[in-house]
Amino acid sequence: MMTSLTLQHLNIAHDGRSILNIEHAEVEPGEFIAVLGPNGAGKTSLFRAITTEWKPSSGSIFLHDKNVDNWSRRERAKHLGILPQASQLTFPFSASEVVEIGATPLSLPTDELVSQTRFWMEKTDTWQFADRLFTSLSGGERQRVQLARILLQVSQAKKPPVVLLDEPTSAQDLGQQHHLLQLVRQLSHEAHFSIVAILHDLNQATRYADKIWLLNQGKMYAQGLPQEILTPDTVSAVWGYLPEKLVTQAGNNVLI
Amino acid sequence: MPVTNDKNMAFIMINKKIASLLCSFLVLLLSFSISSLALAEPINHRLVSVDGNATEILLRLGLGKQIVAADITSQALLPEQVENLGYHRTLSAEGLLQLHPDLVIGSNHMGPEPTISALKKANIPILQLHSPTSLKQLEINIVKLASRVNADSSAQKLIKQIDKRQKSLLKKLPEKKPSMVFLLDIGERGLSQAGTDTTGDSLIQLLGGKNISQFSGYKSISVEALLAVNPDIILVGSRSDSLDSAKKLVERQPLLQHSKAGKNNNIVSVNAATLIAGLSLGALAEAERLADRLY
Amino acid sequence: MPYQTLFRKLAWPFLGTLLVIGIILSLTSGPMKLSGWQSLLTVWDGVFHTELSRLSDYEKVVIWDLRWPRTLLALFIGALLAICGAVTQGLFRNPLADPGIIGVSSGAGLGAALAIVIFPVSFSVFATPVAAFVGGLVTSLLVYRLAQSSQGNTSVLILLLAGVAVAAFTGAVIGFMTFIANDQALRDLTLWGMGSLNGATPFMLWLSALCCLCLLVFYQYCAKALNALLLGEAEAAHLGIDTERLKRQLIIATAIGIGIAVSASGIIGFISLVVPHLIRMTLGPDHQRLLPLSAITGAALLLLADVAARVWLAPAELPVGLVTALIGAPFFVFLLLQQRQRLSTL
Structure with a gap:
């Protein structure tokens, strides 16, 4: 079976201190992985390693069975996108211009660029403020514009692309959170995008993700199906808080 | 406006006639003299x-x-x-x-x-x-x-x-060469002394002096250093022809009064404008004035 | 933002017209009163080897040997300064950055000061541009090296601080040079710092033309990457851009561009700061549009400033850097006041 992303004996150290240690983990095309864990568990470090921002001290990361370091920058960018938590942009770009920057590694003709930009902005519910200044948007709106940019970036991938989302719902209101996770889930299931998202809400992870990677203290504490992993016992062991498990009328498990 | 009567008018008229006659005569004379001059130097250049x-x-x-x-x-x-x-x-x-x-x-x-x-x-x-x-x-x-x-x-x-x-x-110059310095008073930034390849130095040579400065160009000098060398004559460049730079310098640095030059009343102002474009005719005139003042 | 759409549509014809007006004014005005139409015909004659102009040979020298090269020089230097300014602002993600930030101006100033003070007058005419160029390039490379960590990453913050430190050092050396300089060197130094298009040799003209065209092409090639860089360095890297290489290439290209501009014309302020800023405020920060329009505007503004410099006190002439600063500084304050509301939200 071809995997989109494989982590092999991964060890990341920073300033001589080991931060993350993952023996083996993989993502298949069309899979939606939720990365969970308390603060400082190594979630963001994991993303930095995957995007080659940080070099692992040992082990390797494969994107479609090819070491991420061996990809050309441009081809890798077409197959691997990451949604940052916050944006440093201070220049007066309009929202649609920010999305268009996503096409930097692509070579789209102008009319296609325009239609693709519109397509992804409509998908992320941002088209209505396409002409507004990016800097004038709310945090949640910016996040969705950035998501549209990332989705445009990987839209021309030859193999199922991998999209990393760093807390994509942090600034969204409740309705938008569900809308966004719904979209991501749809992209993974219908367009075979591989999604790896750092989430905070365990119930949202249970509801939308196919698999959970539970990180704790730089180790992969557990990985597998949400219902198997997110039990009151594991939550208590990782977060130090014992939740109560309820079953909703639709038959879903909820931890509160 | 004063009222002019006929008599006055007539007088003016006559006056004018005489004046114009005189003028035309002068012009004639002048044109003669100019033409004779023009023979020697016929070209009027721009x-x-x-x-x-x-x-x-x-x-x-x-x-x-x-x-x-x-x-x-x-x-x-x-x-x-x-x-x-x-x-x-x-x-x-x-x-x-x-x-x-x-x-x-x-x-x-x-x-x-x-x-x-x-x-x-x-x-x-x-x-x-x-x-x-x-x-x-x-x-x-x-x-x-x-x-x-x-x-x-x-x-x-x-x-x-x-x-x-x-x-x-x-003829006016003394037999023994007096030691001299040419200073430019640059206010807050202190004093600057003229070195060997400056017009200030040329002026010193013209005055039969010996420049205490042996390096080229203008270099700064402290009052203390100046007192240590203790030249016979101190020339102070003045930006205007008001020639008050020496007085001002002594006012600001009263110590200079106790130097050799100060005691002998040999701290003098020089019109520095005459030294801007090298040793000029103006500089020669300035040297003559200084020689009369100093020797 | 419908006004911006309108501005964008009108920008090319409007700025293009401004440039043409600048060129025509530069060719037809000067201390010598000549027929404007005949002046333009003289340039036509010179370029296309015709004989239409009815000016005397003497007057033709004025047009073809003085005004025409000077017009070209103003055009290329203006464009060069403006695009280098635009790229520096993009590179540092700071709309108020100036190419001086990477130390190129202070280094060039140091080179020029050494040449003016140390070399005799007859030699310093040729030594000054060379020394200014070398000084600018060496200093900016030094600043760039200082900002590089052992892993080869360039920290923009350290780059800025290193630029400040190097500028302070070169300032001290220039101060020492002015201290030991004679009156004439002092005056030359002051005038050099005010910039002028008067003293450039034909070689410097062709060098700046070549450099301007090369940089226009190269910068345009980097325009999309520069846009991506505005999102942040990590984001640009995720978009497949080798950010270290991009930064290195852009810093070196800008150092060369500014170095050549400075050595041809001394320090001409405000074009590199105000022009890209103005274009960005009215037409948006997209470098694909910003760069060529900055080039046109910079060229037009420097042409007009140079006309003012030549005509104002004719037959003497003002240093053009004085004119650009005189017009540029209040204009910049005006822009800041206009945009204060919006800038404060950024």
């Missing part, structure tokens, strides 16, 4: 001088009227304003060409280079004179300049005059 020293020479050769434009340092020397060409190192080529000059006179420092090559390309004669550091060089410059503006005879007169003045100046 001269441009971008060097104060050269401007001074032209004035002394009686060619001041032919100067149609000059640089900024020459302006103060000229009896009436002519077109101002600004700083002699940033001359505008078109500004010069527009004047249709017959000759452009400047020092070896005039520029910039492209302006000079543009003048050459437009076939405008240029005369570049070395900034003189001695009267000998000044005389050479006078000869060079005069030969280009058909003023050789007045140049000979001028040179004779300079030689005479130099001789009488020499």
Whole structure:
């Protein structure tokens, strides 16, 4: 079976201190992985390693069975996108211009660029403020514009692309959170995008993700199906808080 | 307005008639004299001088009227304003060409280079004179300049005059060379002394002095160092011809009163404007004035 | 933002017209009063080897040997300054950055000061541009090296601080040079710092033309990457851009561009700061549009400033850097006041 992303004996150290240690983990095309864990568990470090921002001290990361370091920058960018938590942009770009920057590694003709930009902005519910200044948007709106940019970036991938989302719902209101996770889930299931998202809400992870990677203290504490992993016992062991498990009328498990 | 009666009117009329007669006679006389002069020097040039020293020479050769434009340092020397060409190192080529000059006179420092090559390309004669550091060089410059503006005879007169003045100046000089320093008072930034290759040094040579400064260019000097060397004579450059720089310096640095020069009342002001463009005729006059004051 | 759409449509014809007006004014005005139409015909004659102009040979020298090269020089230097400014602002993600930030101006100033003070006058005419160029390039490379960590990453913050430190050092050396300089060197130094298009040799003209065209092409090639860089360095890297290489190339290219501009014309302020800023405020920060329009505007503004410098005190002339600062500084304050509301939200 071809995997989109494989982590092999991964060890990341920073300033001589080991931060993350993952023996083996993989993502298949069309899979939606939720990365969970308390603060400082190594979630963001994991993303930095995957995007080659940080070099692992040992082990390797494969994107479609090819070491991420061996990809050309441009081809890798077409197959691997990451949604940052916050944006440093201070220049007066309009929202649609920010999305268009996503096409930097692509070579789209102008009319296609325009239609693709519109397509992804409509998908992320941002088209209505396409002409507004990016800097004038709310945090949640910016996040969705950035998501549209990332989705445009990987839209021309030859193999199922991998999209990393760093807390994509942090600034969204409740309705938008569900809308966004719904979209991501749809992209993974219908367009075979591989999604790896750092989430905070365990119930949202249970509801939308196919698999959970539970990180704790730089180790992969557990990985597998949400219902198997997110039990009151594991939550208590990782977060130090014992939740109560309820079953909703639709038959879903909820931890509160 | 005063009322004029007929008598007065008539008087004025007669006066006017006499005046016009007199005028026409004078004009006739003048035109004769001019034509006789013109025989000797027939060409009326359009001269441009971008060097104060050269401007001074032209004035002394009686060619001041032919100067149609000059640089900024020459302006103060000229009896009436002519077109101002600004700083002699940033001359505008078109500004010069527009004047249709017959000759452009400047020092070896005039520029910039492209302006000079543009003048050459437009076939405008240029005369570049070395900034003189001695009267000998000044005389050479006078000869060079005069030969280009058909003023050789007045140049000979001028040179004779300079030689005479130099001789009488020499007579006044003391036998033993007094030690001297030429200072520029640059206010807050302290004092600056003239080194070997400066016009200030040329002035000292002319005054038969021995410059205490042995290096080239202007270098700063502290009052303490000045007191340590203790020169016989202290010359202080003054930016204006008000000549109060020596007084001001002593007021600011009362210690100087106890120096050799101070005790002998030998701290004197020099009009530095005469030293801007090398050793000039003005500098010679200044040296004569100083010699009378000092010796 | 419908006004911006309108501005974008009108920008090319409007700025293009401004440039043409600048060129025509530069060719037809000067201390010498000549027929404007005949002046333009003279340039036509010179370019296309015809004989239409009825000016005298003397007047033709004025047009063809003085005004025409000077017009070209103003055009290329103006464009060069503006695009280098635009790229520096993009590179540092700071709309108020100036190419001086990487130390190129202070280094060039140091080179020029050494040449003016140490070499004799006759030699310093040629030595000054060379020394200014070398000084600018060496200093900016030094600043760039200082900002590089052992892993080869360039910290923009350290780069800025290193630029400040190097500028302070060169300032001290220039101060020492002015201290030991004679009056004439002092005056030359002051005038050099005010910039002028008067003293450039034909060689410097062709060098700046070549450099301007090369940089226009190269910068345009980098325009999309520069846009991506505005999102942040990590984001640009995720978009497949080798950010270290991009930064290195852009810093070196800008150092060369500014070095050549400075050595041809001394320090001409405000074009590199105001022009890209103005274009960005009215037409948005997209470098694909910003760069060529900045080039046109920079060229037009420097042409107009140079016309003012030549005509104002004719037959003497002002340093053009004085004119650009005189016009540029209040204009910049005006822009800041206009945009204060919006800038404060950024």
